[in-house]
Amino acid sequence: MSAANSIMRPRTARGRTTLNAVAVAVALVWVFPIYWMINTSLQPTSTVRVEGPAPVPLEFTPEAYLGVLADQSFWTALSMSLRVSLLAVAVALVSATLAAVALSRFRFRGRASAVVAVLVIQMIPAEALFISQFRMLSDWGLVNTVLGLSLLYVGTVMPFIVWMLKGFVDGVPADLEESAMTDGCTRFGAFARVTLPLLGPGLVSTGVFAFLVSWNEFTLALVILSSGGRVTLPVWLQGFQEGISGTDWAGVMAGSTLIAVPVLILFSIVQRRMARGMVSGAVKG
Known part of the structure; x- marks a missing residue:
């Protein structure tokens, strides 16, 4: 041995x-x-444009970051991205939580078909819906508005969030809610006091997913925000394309780095809860 x-x-x-x-x-x-x-x-714009970025640069300069931070359009786009993303996350989480509870707790005709439909809808390419989505928002007067773009993002992330949150709700025993109702709570009160706190990790992980999708999305923002200088950060990056002069790659990279900062801050705040939520949702689902 x-x-x-x-x-x-x-x-x-x-x-x-x-x-x-x-x-x-x-x-x-x-x-x-x-x-x-x-x-x-961090390399000089002139050097990057003429010679290309050096793998190991000998000269560093913050000129690209200073140029981005001094650009008022960057702050306007940042404000637009934050408003659109946060509104989309709030509406998506509330709607998806209610839908997940309905699919998990209630037995009704067509329930299984509804679950399958949630997964099938997620497979539809976004490009196939552009024309119908634009016409819908145009009829509602929501083209080139924060609310209109946020609604499209809600529709984009809803299938995945509903499917994932359903796994979390399935993992919470219904007996806990029944015991709370026996003690005098209403059905909604039992859900709010017992089930909702236990869904915290799931809400965090799905909320981060919804935020990332809304924060980084480009095509819908380009189509829906069509005038008035309203752009989100991914669309704003197009401004570094200077026609025949080429692209200001130092500015693009500086802008991309600054765009990633809010995401890094968000992840640092919710990292533990998100990791626990993703694992729990995978096991329960």
């Missing part, structure tokens, strides 16, 4: 070393675009 163990130990050590090496290689591939973005944003 000891001889077998002595043979297995080197093999196990080599296997772990190989896995560690593969993990490091994958991490480097994942980190490299971030490094290249920050690296390019």
